[in-house]
Amino acid sequence: MSLKLKDSGPEVVELQNLLNQNGEVVVVDGIFGNETLAAVKDFQSKHSDADGNPLSADGVAGPLTLASLKQGAVPAPVVASGSFAGFDLGTYPGDSQMKTWVSASPYRFFGYYLESPFHPDTSFMGKRAALQGMGWGLAVLYVGRQESSRPENQTRARGISDGTDTITKTRSEGFAAGTVVYLDIEPMDVIPAGIKDYLKGWISQMIASPFQPGIYCHIKNAKELRASALEEMPGGSKPAPMFWVSGSGHFDPGTSVPSGSGIPFATIWQGLFEHTETHGGVTLTIDVNVANSPNPSIST
DSSP states (O other), rough: BOTTTTTTTTHHHHHHHHHHHTTOOOOSSSBHHHHHHHHHHHHHHHHOOOSOOOOOOHHHHOOOHHHHHHHHOSOOOOSSSHHHHEEEOOOOHHHHHHHHHHHHOOOOOEEEOOOOOOOOOOOOOOOHHHHHHHOOEEEEEEOOOOTTOGGGGGGGHHHHHEEEEEHHHHTTTTTTTTEEEEOOOOOOOOOOHHHHHHHHHHHHTTTTTSSSSEEEEEHHHHHHHHHHHHHSSSGGGGGOEEEEEOOOOOOTTTOGGGGSSSSSTTTEEEEEEEEEEEEEEEEEEEEEESSSSTTTTTTO
8 A cells, every 4th residue: 555645534644643653743634735745755764664775755655664654653642752732622522523533633631621610511521431441641620710709719618619529520430549630720810819718628628539639720820829739738748739731832732841831840731722623534623732741630
């Protein structure tokens, strides 16, 4: 079998994934266009066949080129050194869409929204086993306080209540002990004292549970929220909370790492928003992330 310019279909998807796994950078869309042609030629110019003979840099992915690509492929595409790309969106897109993207897209992990008072959507619930079975890594989210003008949301008691709910939902979904759950706190210009109380109440429940606390927040709020969280975790009762930070900047899912956000303790960086992509014929509008792990929430 040989693949060439203007070919399309699942064989081209496999070729594009192999190219990405060998250090080339192409969009996985199942269409052998000029970008894929250039990547094939670049790979051929740098590699030899199984007998040690240089590949012909003709841009045609024939048996010798495909064999060389497969021999050099790594099992999981690393987007940058020590960094992995993932995505999230507020509603579960469907099993068939996720099955397609796990092989056709460059993404290795997916944001998993637990049902919560501030994110009542239930479309993710019950999908953990299926997603992990497909090979997806997961970053688990619980959407917390969102309306800073409502004083009833700015209390330790509300944080304790939501912490208890987080634990119940995480356990009911079958997540393993040690799973990190990220409390979603949306951006604020000034963080009210009540929000810090809310966070501490939530943290107090998480550190008494089998699960690990994490925090999703804007870059501008990360250091202050981390300081508040650590006040609730004296003596190293559990590891410091992991941080999933959002905010634009010099973000490139092909080269960025979480610390490139300017937050040195970040383990996930969300830097591209409402971005529409098509992979394997499936189009989704997503937020794009990079993480230090292909499975940012799950203990190994």
